[in-house]
Structure formats: C-alpha cells, structure tokens
Amino acid sequence: MPYPVIRLASVVKVYGTGQAAVQALRGVSLDVVSRDYVAIMGASGSGKSTMMNIIGCLDVPTEGKFLIDGIDTSSLDETQLAVVRNRKIGFVFQSFNLIPRMSGLKNVELPLSYAGVGSAERRSRAEAALRLVGVADRMNSQPKQLSGGQQQRVAVARALVTAPSLILADEPTGNLDTKTSHDVMGVFDQLNAAGRTIVLITHEHDVAEHAKRVVEVRDGRIVTDHRVAAPSDPPPLLNRTGVRP
Amino acid sequence: MSPIQVIRFALAGLSANKVRSGLTMLGILIGVASVILLLAVGNGSSQSVQSAISSLGSTSVTILHTQGSASSSSTTASTAFAEPKDLTVQDAQALESVQGVASVSPVVSASETLSNGGSSDSSVSLTGTYSSYFAAEKDTFSQGAAFTTEQVSKAEAVVVLGSEAATNLFGTANPVGQSVLVAGSPFTVVGVLASKGSSGLGSADNTAIAPLTTVQDKLTGFGSLNNIVVQAKSSTVVSSVQSAVTSVLYQRHNETAADADFQIFNASSVLSTATSTARTLTVLLGAVAAISLLVGGIGVTNIMLVTVTERTREIGIRKAIGATPGVILAQFLTEATLLSVIGGILGVVIGVVGTRFQIAGVKPVLLSFSIPLALGFSVLIGVVFGGLPANRAASMRPADALRYE
Numbered sequence: 001m002p003y004p005v006i007r008l009a010s011v012v013k014v015y016g017t018g019q020a021a022v023q024a025l026r027g028v029s030l031d032v033v034s035r036d037y038v039a040i041m042g043a044s045g046s047g048k049s050t051m052m053n054i055i056g057c058l059d060v061p062t063e064g065k066f067l068i069d070g071i072d073t074s075s076l077d078e079t080q081l082a083v084v085r086n087r088k089i090g091f092v093f094q095s096f097n098l099i100p101r102m103s104g105l106k107n108v109e110l111p112l113s114y115a116g117v118g119s120a121e122r123r124s125r126a127e128a129a130l131r132l133v134g135v136a137d138r139m140n141s142q143p144k145q146l147s148g149g150q151q152q153r154v155a156v157a158r159a160l161v162t163a164p165s166l167i168l169a170d171e172p173t174g175n176l177d178t179k180t181s182h183d184v185m186g187v188f189d190q191l192n193a194a195g196r197t198i199v200l201i202t203h204e205h206d207v208a209e210h211a212k213r214v215v216e217v218r219d220g221r222i223v224t225d226h227r228v229a230a231p232s233d234p235p236p237l238l239n240r241t242g243v244r245p
Numbered sequence: 246m247s248p249i250q251v252i253r254f255a256l257a258g259l260s261a262n263k264v265r266s267g268l269t270m271l272g273i274l275i276g277v278a279s280v281i282l283l284l285a286v287g288n289g290s291s292q293s294v295q296s297a298i299s300s301l302g303s304t305s306v307t308i309l310h311t312q313g314s315a316s317s318s319s320t321t322a323s324t325a326f327a328e329p330k331d332l333t334v335q336d337a338q339a340l341e342s343v344q345g346v347a348s349v350s351p352v353v354s355a356s357e358t359l360s361n362g363g364s365s366d367s368s369v370s371l372t373g374t375y376s377s378y379f380a381a382e383k384d385t386f387s388q389g390a391a392f393t394t395e396q397v398s399k400a401e402a403v404v405v406l407g408s409e410a411a412t413n414l415f416g417t418a419n420p421v422g423q424s425v426l427v428a429g430s431p432f433t434v435v436g437v438l439a440s441k442g443s444s445g446l447g448s449a450d451n452t453a454i455a456p457l458t459t460v461q462d463k464l465t466g467f468g469s470l471n472n473i474v475v476q477a478k479s480s481t482v483v484s485s486v487q488s489a490v491t492s493v494l495y496q497r498h499n500e501t502a503a504d505a506d507f508q509i510f511n512a513s514s515v516l517s518t519a520t521s522t523a524r525t526l527t528v529l530l531g532a533v534a535a536i537s538l539l540v541g542g543i544g545v546t547n548i549m550l551v552t553v554t555e556r557t558r559e560i561g562i563r564k565a566i567g568a569t570p571g572v573i574l575a576q577f578l579t580e581a582t583l584l585s586v587i588g589g590i591l592g593v594v595i596g597v598v599g600t601r602f603q604i605a606g607v608k609p610v611l612l613s614f615s616i617p618l619a620l621g622f623s624v625l626i627g628v629v630f631g632g633l634p635a636n637r638a639a640s641m642r643p644a645d646a647l648r649y650e
Binding site for chain 2: 059
C-alpha cells in the first residue's frame, strides 16, 4: 500500500495564546490519495485557509501530524519545509501571485531556479509547462500585460513545472469572470485526467463540481466528505466546458 | 542556486526602483569620494609643509634669542645672576671653534621699506648677516652673486634681494648694479635669489639680505642679534653640533636649561613637529569622511528596510514556491552590497578625479591605500547594514507574508 499523497491525522491548529487563543482546526483527519481531485469547501472562518496553509507546508500543526508523501512535516525546520514546498507542492493562488517585472517564462522558471536546475533545462521545462496550459505565445510578457485568465494559466504552469506530488489551488477562480473561470477549471480537469493530484480550496459550488471528492469544513471540523468519482476515474466535468487548454 | 542567479535577482530588484537605488548609491558615493579626497588633501598639505621646511636646510641649526624667561623662575639663587643676556657677535665667534661646525652666521632682522627711488616701494623682511648665511640657508642665485666676506668687514652698502622683492621693485628688469633705498639709505644690488616658495608663514621670497655690519651700522644699531645660524658639516652631525652649541652658550651666558635666554632648533625637529601636526589633520579629515560614509551606510539600511516591507508579498510567493531562508537572505544581502559597491566604485572614480584639482590652495596627493580601504569599507557597509533588513526578509513566515497587502 503506497503512502497517501497527503495525510492529516487529528490536526489541531491554535492561533494566539491564553485568552486570545483561537482554535482554527479542532482535530481534522484526511487522506488524499494519488490522482484524486478534492475540493475543500467552507465559508470564510471555517478553517479552510488554515487547512490550506498546513497542506501547503506554509504552517505546521499545533497538535496532530501532517504527512506529505509519507514525510512528517512536524520535524522539519524552515529550510527543509521550503525544499518540501519546492519539490512536492505546486501552488495556485486566488490573486495569481506572479512576481511583477518578471516575464511569464521567468516566473515559471523560478521554482526550478530554487531547485537548482540548470538554465537550458529550466527554459525547456518552463516552455513545455506554458504550452500545456495554453499561454506559450505570451510567455515573454510581464504579468501586468496579461489578462486575469492568462495570469492564472501562467501561475498553473508555475505550479506544475516541478512535477509536484500535489497541486494546491486556493480559490483559483476567485478573481476571474465566469467564462474565464470555466477555462481555468478546464485546465485543472485536463491536468487531473493526465494523472495530477489536485486539492482545491473554494467556497463556490460551481468550482467544487469539477472535483471527484468534496470535503466540507465548518468551525474547524470536517462535516461532510462526499465521493463523486473514484480517484482512477476521469474528472466528472472533463471536456464539458468545451475548451481544450 | 548559482551565485550568478542570485546577482541577477538582486539586479532586477535594484532596477525595480531606479531613483531610490540611485539616491542610496549617491550616499555611499559621497562617503567614499570624501574619504579618498579628504585623505588626499591632508596628505597633500602635509607634503607641501614638509617640502617647505626641508628647503630651510637640513644641516643648519638656528639659535633664536628670547627674552626674560629667567624672571619667571626666581625660586633658585642662581636666577638672580641670570639676567637675560644679549646674543652677540662674540657668541657667534665662540661657536666657530665647536667641533663639526662649518660656518656660523650671526643674524639681525628687521622689517624695512625698500624703494627704487621712484614710485614703487615695498615692505620686506631685511636680514643682516655674513656671506656664509646663503650656503647655510641653501639659497641659490638667479642673478648676480652673494656679497663677499670683505664687503661684510668693510660694511659696504650692498644688498641681495629675494625674487619677489626684486620683481616688486624692478619688474622684469635686471636689478643687479641698480641702487635701492633701504629705509632711506642707498644700497647697491649685487644679487637676486631664486624663488623658494611659501613656507607657510608668508613668502620666503619677499626678503632683502645685506651685510651684518652695514645693517647694524645704518639701521638696527649694535644690540642683541636676533639669531645665529650655525651650519653643521653634514646632516649626520647636526644633533651633536646642536648639543655642543647649546652647552657653549649656557657656559658663556652662565645659564641652565631652566632659565635660558635662547631657543635652539634645527630643521629636522621642526619637520617632525610639522609632520605630526599634518598627520593629526589627515586623521581628522579622514574621520569626518568616515562619518559621512557611515551615514551613507545607514541610508542603505533604511532603504533596504523599506524595500523588504514593500516586497513582503513577493517574499511570501518566493518562499511558497521553494526559496529557502538562506536564498532570501542572500538575495537581499546581495542587493544591499551591490548598492554600496556600485556607489563605492563611482565614489572612487569621482574621488580620484577630484584629486586632480587644487582644493583650498592645497594640491591633493592621492594616498594609494585609500582606494582599497574605501572600497573595502563600502563592501563591509553593504553586508553589515544590509544584514538587518535581509535577515528580516529571510525570517518572515510565508503564510503571513502571502497574506500581506
């Protein structure tokens, strides 16, 4: 039995101390296996952002364990966590979070730079990732010269260029209009169909419909865990958008 | 990540805000340029003082007549008998027999007005002495020659002019053989000295030198000499001549060091005093410049703190996609160091160019060690003053940095 890609085991996260202490997560356990496509849903304040921080190795649990590819993150220091983020996780953020004044290509190359990949390989891999998400023609443009949808595609390319175990998307369509949202979600469907493990954090049902499994979080606990399709199946809405990335 | 990559990221960071980077570099530039320039000015002034003093003659010892030091120390019995005595021609003659002495020139001096009988006249320092004085003072002649020992003993009315005095009275004409009035008495010009330049206390060229006997006879009277210039046979015996001369004079005047009525010094002792004064000046100028470099360094810290705060979100993104704290630290340290090093290099260029110009009457002389010193300090400033902001960036928590608006 291989390791699940991620495993949260009775994770508790407390912010602040004493009287001001806030329990953001009150004992969350969740396994996500390879090729799965999971949407974590919840209103603001439900604890889903905290889950995203812990799954993304941006933060560590107060209690309980978080493992990614079988690696226990609680014993890692900041430098080791940075390496885990670099190798295991590809982030896609709501506000795209491309670095300004750097071309799309350079943005996609950046995680490979931090991984120590040489410049020629960096460039070819970044170009391949940009082609895969359909923005290869705009790769020399700076982020401010790109539309929101194009920026988010570049961000997706940056997330997958290191071939991570997990693509973690935090409200990836939150800043996009409906049409562009569909296009971007189509990209995620394609990536999952190609074998990528994806975790979406969202509060939109439209977005959650793309996933094979929907987990609902409320007040720091998982309240429902609904399986739509098996991890090995194609994503439920694949090609329904009618747009190939 | 390769160092080239780190430098490329740092350059991109700096070029993001060119005006701000430029102004910060300007602070370092001014600091480095002023270190180089002010040290060069200090060095230049010390060298010009040294060359002026060494032109006085390194083999001569000067005995300067002073008055009344005896009255201030009346506690001992001997001081009652030690009335200040005149420095006399007999004293000078007695010194001629001292071992190692080449010549002795008694000197009287006065400030007198010179006139060519026509419209132009000028005030000069008039020296009455023996012909040996010219050799002791290392004087050279541009025209004519010194007066002779015979002319001294006959008290002839002849005079040697300094170059500036000659120009003032006669312009470009040859003064030799012409007549000048010194305080109304006619003297015949026999020679003109070559220019000696400024000694720091007015021009050494605005002078007139005449036989001692003539000057005493016509102008100053036969009182005390102002000083005696003793020329040693070589520079190696100067200090032994100085101490021998001192003891002879103590004996003749019946005095001790406590109540001496003369001061004795040679050019090398003046030189060492002047050198230490000039060194103090150089250190002082260097300290002022170092402070301006320090202020420039604080400017680097300030601007890097602003930069780090502004780019908090970018730092968060970089950390999220795998930048380790070490890489972030390196990036911002490199930015700070590039700021100060580029500023430092420009400062060296401007400082070196600045030393080509005369500043406040001083020709700056570049101190070769000041360039690596200033550059080294600018690197150090980048690392030290960039350390705090870079460390702040490196230790940011990625989750917080990403949320920063």
